[in-house]
Amino acid sequence: MNETWSEFEQIQPRVVQMLKRSVSKNRLAHAYLFEGSKGTGKREMALLLAKSFFCKEKSDVEHCGQCVDCIRISHGNHPDVHIIEPDGLSIKKHQVEHLQKEFTYRGVESSQKVYIVNEADKMTTSAANSLLKFLEEPESPTIAILLTEKGQAILPTIQSRSQQITFSPLNKKYFIKELQEKGVSETDSYILASLTTSFEQAKSLTDSDWIAQARNVVIQLMRELYERPNQVLFTVQDKWLPLFKEKHEQEYGLDMILLWLRDLLYTQVGKDAETFVDQHSQLQQQALSSSQEKISKSMAAVIGAKKYLQANVNTQLMMEKLLLDIQEG
Numbered sequence: 001m002n003e004t005w006s007e008f009e010q011i012q013p014r015v016v017q018m019l020k021r022s023v024s025k026n027r028l029a030h031a032y033l034f035e036g037s038k039g040t041g042k043r044e045m046a047l048l049l050a051k052s053f054f055c056k057e058k059s060d061v062e063h064c065g066q067c068v069d070c071i072r073i074s075h076g077n078h079p080d081v082h083i084i085e086p087d088g089l090s091i092k093k094h095q096v097e098h099l100q101k102e103f104t105y106r107g108v109e110s111s112q113k114v115y116i117v118n119e120a121d122k123m124t125t126s127a128a129n130s131l132l133k134f135l136e137e138p139e140s141p142t143i144a145i146l147l148t149e150k151g152q153a154i155l156p157t158i159q160s161r162s163q164q165i166t167f168s169p170l171n172k173k174y175f176i177k178e179l180q181e182k183g184v185s186e187t188d189s190y191i192l193a194s195l196t197t198s199f200e201q202a203k204s205l206t207d208s209d210w211i212a213q214a215r216n217v218v219i220q221l222m223r224e225l226y227e228r229p230n231q232v233l234f235t236v237q238d239k240w241l242p243l244f245k246e247k248h249e250q251e252y253g254l255d256m257i258l259l260w261l262r263d264l265l266y267t268q269v270g271k272d273a274e275t276f277v278d279q280h281s282q283l284q285q286q287a288l289s290s291s292q293e294k295i296s297k298s299m300a301a302v303i304g305a306k307k308y309l310q311a312n313v314n315t316q317l318m319m320e321k322l323l324l325d326i327q328e329g
Contacts, residue, residue, distance in 0.1 A: 003048075004063075004065075005061055005062055008044070008061070010088075011170055012168060013133035013298060015045065015165055018165065019049060023053075028053065028142060028144060028168050029162070030144065031162040031164040033145050033146045033151065033158070033163070034046060035165070035166050036149065036166060038197075038198040039197045040197065041167060041170075042147045046073075046116045047073055047116075051065075051073050054070075054081075064276070067324065081115075082099055082113070083115070083117075084115065085116060085119070090235070091117065091122050092124055096127045096131050096134065100130070103115075111141065113141075114142070114143045115142075117145070117146045119147065121151075121153035127176070128154075128155045132155065132157055133295055136161065144162070151164065172197075174194045179202060184210070187277070188211050188279075190275055191215050192211060200239075210261070214244070214253060214256065215276075217240055217253075218260060219276065219282075221258075222257070223325065230322050232319060232327075237316070238321060249310065250315055252265050254302055254309065261302065263276050267280075267283040267286075268287045268290065298325070298326040301325040304325075
């Protein structure tokens with residue numbers, strides 16, 4: 001996503017300022033805990049920090065990007081940079097023990113070593129305890145970087161021995177701009193930026209044009225609710241159910257309905273729509289026949305439907321109940 005400190009500063013200014021100070025003063029901690037939602041750049045930041053740690057040609061904090069160390073880290077084959085990923089559903093004790101064994105050997109290129117633990121919250125208890133011992137007796141100079149979306153799931157003893165850095169959600173305008181530069185249409189980029197801040201998730205949603213189709217079905221349903229309510233249940237049967245098959249797709253669908261209602265509420269109070277930016281006239285028309293109370297009740301109904309979805313109720317029955325609740329207000 002971002003290859004240099006200056007590029008990364010656009011999306012995580014606070015994180016960059018903090019780490020740049022540590023790099024320039026040569027005061028890097030022996031362990032970091034990077035916490036933040038998916039797509040906020042934790043892994044990229046970890047690799048960037050590793051490059052600045054190893055690069056012998058860096059200018060202040062900025063790595064050169066061309067030396068052997070920088071190139072190897074970019075290609076994922078640096079002998080002294082180790083990355084641990086979950087093995088199946090968890091990170092197991094033997095993975096941490098293997099890492100410890102690797103670190104007993106002298107550094108291949110130097111005495112410096114970096115290890116990155118991705119999804120650190122998925123460590124088993126025994127793996128976490130093994131890592132804790134490793135953190136308490138670090139091989140110097142060594143940097144441990146733990147990445148997680150759930151900081152509270154990390155052992156308190158590991159948290160206390162790590163410098164915790166929180167990554168902010170991506171700025172929506174920046175995310176939209178990046179999506180459009182990657183070839184995503186304006187309408188799709190706005191709805192993607194309302195659903196996720198992860199480029200990985202955005203890419204999966206744009207594959208096979210799914211997001212565009214889903215968006216169109218939501219717009220059709222919302223139009224019919226106000227203009228042709230007798231048609232709504234047929235659209236659920238013919239278009240919603242065949243497209244929103246998996247649970248995560250159904251969740252996205254409900255989120256899109258919620259986003260439509262939020263745009264409708266914004267329109268009602270004279271603000272611009274944030275997601276369905278090309279549907280101004282339809283939102284204006286619906287705003288005339290709605291009240292803020294009715295829209296708020298409809299939004300509450302969607303939130304209720306999301307709870308039903310988690311309870312594995314029949315999707316068709318859930319949707320029919322939701323649309324009836326929205327109609328009745």
